[in-house]
Amino acid sequence: MDPAISSLIDRAGLDKAKVAQHLKRGLEGADDGELFLEYRQAEMLVFDNGRLKQATYDTAQGFGLRAVKDEAVGYAHASDLSEAALARAAEAVRAVKGGHAGKYAEAPGRTNRKLYADDNPLGSPAFEAKVKLLETIDAHARAKDPRVRQVSASIAATWQVVEILRADGETYRDIRPLVRLNVSVVAGDGDRQESGSHGFGGREGYARFIETNAWHGAVDEAVRQALVNLDAVPAPAGEMDVVLGPGWPGVMLHEAVGHGLEGDFNRKQTSAFAGLMGQRVASKGVTVVDDGTIASRRGSLSIDDEGTPTNRTVLIEDGILVGYMQDRQNARLMNMKPTGNGRRESHAHVPMPRMTNTYMLAGTHVPGEIIASVKNGLYAVNFGGGQVDITSGKYVFQCTEAYRIENGKVGAPVKGAMLIGNGPTDLHRISMIGNDFALDSGIGTCGKNGQGVPVGVGQPTLRMDRITVGGTG
Numbered sequence: 001m002d003p004a005i006s007s008l009i010d011r012a013g014l015d016k017a018k019v020a021q022h023l024k025r026g027l028e029g030a031d032d033g034e035l036f037l038e039y040r041q042a043e044m045l046v047f048d049n050g051r052l053k054q055a056t057y058d059t060a061q062g063f064g065l066r067a068v069k070d071e072a073v074g075y076a077h078a079s080d081l082s083e084a085a086l087a088r089a090a091e092a093v094r095a096v097k098g099g100h101a102g103k104y105a106e107a108p109g110r111t112n113r114k115l116y117a118d119d120n121p122l123g124s125p126a127f128e129a130k131v132k133l134l135e136t137i138d139a140h141a142r143a144k145d146p147r148v149r150q151v152s153a154s155i156a157a158t159w160q161v162v163e164i165l166r167a168d169g170e171t172y173r174d175i176r177p178l179v180r181l182n183v184s185v186v187a188g189d190g191d192r193q194e195s196g197s198h199g200f201g202g203r204e205g206y207a208r209f210i211e212t213n214a215w216h217g218a219v220d221e222a223v224r225q226a227l228v229n230l231d232a233v234p235a236p237a238g239e240m241d242v243v244l245g246p247g248w249p250g251v252m253l254h255e256a257v258g259h260g261l262e263g264d265f266n267r268k269q270t271s272a273f274a275g276l277m278g279q280r281v282a283s284k285g286v287t288v289v290d291d292g293t294i295a296s297r298r299g300s301l302s303i304d305d306e307g308t309p310t311n312r313t314v315l316i317e318d319g320i321l322v323g324y325m326q327d328r329q330n331a332r333l334m335n336m337k338p339t340g341n342g343r344r345e346s347h348a349h350v351p352m353p354r355m356t357n358t359y360m361l362a363g364t365h366v367p368g369e370i371i372a373s374v375k376n377g378l379y380a381v382n383f384g385g386g387q388v389d390i391t392s393g394k395y396v397f398q399c400t401e402a403y404r405i406e407n408g409k410v411g412a413p414v415k416g417a418m419l420i421g422n423g424p425t426d427l428h429r430i431s432m433i434g435n436d437f438a439l440d441s442g443i444g445t446c447g448k449n450g451q452g453v454p455v456g457v458g459q460p461t462l463r464m465d466r467i468t469v470g471g472t473g
Contacts, residue, residue, distance in 0.1 A: 008037040008061070019165070023065070026090030029097045032068040032105040032328055034306060035083070037061075037163040038347040039141060043122050049132035055127075062347040067093035068329050070362035077348045098255030103375065105332060107170040111284040111309035114220035115295045115302050116203035121135060121157040125206060130155060138213055139289045141185050144223045149193065150186040155179070156211065158248040164307040178202075178298065180443060181209045183218045194232070194415070195394035196225025196401075201442035201454075202296045225382065226402055235402065235417035235471030241377035242419065243370055243405065244469040247438035249380060250457035254358050256395040256423030257288065257386045259448070261292060261315045261323075262341070262353040263330035265390055272393035272424045273321060281321045282427035285363050288316040290325050292340055292356030298442040299357040299362045299421040299456035303340070306351055310340035315358075316427075327353045345451040363433025367461040370432045378417060378469055379403040379410055393423040396470075400405035418470035426464055434461030 003156060011017055019035070027033045039061045046054035062079040063086070074096030076089035125133075137153040157179045164172040180201030186193055198221035208214055244252065265271035273281060281289075292310030293302050301310050304465070306328050315323050326334070327342030330353055343354035371379065386397035397419045404411035439458035446455040 008039055008081070011039070012084065014081065014083060018083055019082050020169070022083070022086040022166050023165055026093045027067050027104070028094070028359060030067040030069050031332065033066045033093070033167070035165040036064045036066070036305065036344070036347055037165070039161040040158060040346070041120065041122050042156070043159040044154060045134060046152065046154040047131070047138055048152040049150055050138060052131055052134070060346070060365045063089070064344070064347040064349070065089040066350060067096050069097045071333065072096045073329070073350060075187065075350045076343070078198050087469065097427055102432050104167060105328065107166055107168055107465045108172065108303070108306060108308040108328075108338070113293070113302055113309065115293065115300050115327050116177055117205070119149055119160040119177060121177050121179050121205040121206050122159055133210055133215070135311070137183060137219055141183065141219045141223060142214065143186065144219065145217055145227060147187040147189055148185050148223060148229065152184045153182070155181045157206070159263045162305065164305070166307070170307070174301070174303050174420060176301070177204060179204060179206055179209060181218060182443070183217060183222040185222045185226045187223070189229055189230050192230065195225050196222045196229060197224040198225070199443040200443065201298050203298065203300060204296050213277050228401060229415055232413040232415035235414035235449070235469065236404070237469060237471035239468050241374045242464045242469065243374060243377065243379045244459070244462045244464065245379070246460050247432065247458060249383055249441040250359050250440065250459035251383050251444065252395070252397050252419070253288065253360055253387065253459055254355060254444070254446070254455065254457045255386050256393065256421075257427060258290070259388065259390050260393060260423060262352050262355070263324045263334060263336070264328040266324055267330050267334050270391050272391065276321050279321055280319050281424060282319040283430045284319045286316055286319050286430055287314065287361040287428060289314050289361065290341065290355055290358045294357055294456070297439070298444060298454045299355070301340070301356065304342045305344045306338070306342035308338045308340045308342060309401045310356060313339045313341070320397035325353050325355060327351055330459070342370050343453050345453055349451050352449065354448060354453055355455050357439065357456030357458070359439060359456070360433070360460065360462070362435050362437035362460045365432045365434050367434045370434055370461050370463045371405060371410060373432065374405045374462065375407060377405040378414070379405050380417070380419065387463055388423070393425065394421070395423055414471070416472035420468040420470050426467065429465045429467065430462055431465050432444050432463035436460050439467050446452040
């Protein structure tokens with residue numbers, strides 16, 4: 001058994017009674033807070049241009065001590081799991097309370113739910129087998145088409161053990177695996193070169209990832225995208241109807257809408273959705289949820305990083321704003337309940353409201369019916385990067401795979417298409433919702449305030465009317 005399976009306090013050789021004493025001293029008079037302990041193992045192998053380019057392995061551990069008083073937060077962290085470091089951290093976070101006594105918030109509820117196994121994915125298969133897998137992926141991609149000029153394949157895994165200790169004596173624990181495989185290719189025809197990529201992942205071991213059918217699918221999709229883009233013509237520009245594909249295009253919903261429904265932005269009145277609870281914020285039929293309870297999904301957690309069990313939280317129901325994603329601090333200040341969305345990148349980061357798996361539910365329209373309804377528009381199948389202003393809701397997203405729609409039929413692929421709009425406004429421009437709901441393949445990472453956490457997205461095929469498309473044609 002891996003030593004990290006045992007209590008992290010025991011593993012560090014700490015006296016539990018003294019740890020509790022420092023924790024109680026640091027949080028004395030606070031409204032809330034916790035000691036967050038973490039042990040993490042991580043590896044990444046990158047096979048690029050016919051050779052093993054990178055093989056990294058890292059082990060990290062540490063703690064973060066947080067004291068919360070009203071809107072103020074005191075936070076101290078260290079990679080040194082020692083009594084001396086804990087004592088210094090306790091003195092540091094006491095300063096946030098300013099001498100005022102508070103009533104310590106009630107502890108999070110308990111759950112027996114386990115959404116993933118405890119097994120450490122880094123142990124199996126062996127290093128040599130992982131390198132061989134990447135070599136095989138490289139060879140398979142190059143054999144798919146003579147136009148494939150470059151291949152990059154990677155596998156990565158982390159295994160994280162967390163313990164959350166509260167001043168009232170409650171302790172919470174979670175063991176979290178995470179694996180991802182990714183394939184990127186560059187295809188060329190003469191002087192022109194285009195790229196394509198595909199990946200998949202989840203909270204599990206490597207078993208599913210080394211199955212031939214699984215990585216074959218990733219290679220085939222990456223090559224297909226690159227070859228489609230080789231034939232792409234410059235994208236048109238102007239206002240037009242846009243059809244978004246199912247699955248990964250939900251990243252636009254995540255960025256343009258999801259962040260605006262996180263509790264901290266709404267408490268501070270900096271979200272475009274602030275003050276709109278109970279009001280219509282989207283077309284009828286639009287229901288958006290954040291669900292951290294889906295087994296083995298990349299964005300799922302049995303408990304969040306404050307110890308609260310994750311939930312299926314309805315955010316928008318049939319177009320009406322009905323909920324926000326909350327951590328403990330913002331929920332208390334807004335007189336709401338925590339939703340299990342208190343997340344942090346590591347022990348060196350303070351928790352905040354973050355998404356888990358955020359998606360729009362299916363509607364009733366057949367995808368072909370949606371495309372047939374568009375006379376002149378764009379069919380956006382895959383997205384790359386994007387930028388969003390939370391306060392205004394304005395966004396810009398790059399399409400990595402898109403097609404013209406002409407007279408209800410999918411036409412030529414286009415390159416250089418950018419979707420430009422406003423999330424809260426464009427929710428009202430959703431006119432048709434498909435019956436083909438899909439989650440993404442397990443590749444998302446969300447950034448907020450310098451922290452990155454794994455997330456999931458999803459949606460069915462959607463028609464959005466009168467969206468601004470920036471193009472090169």
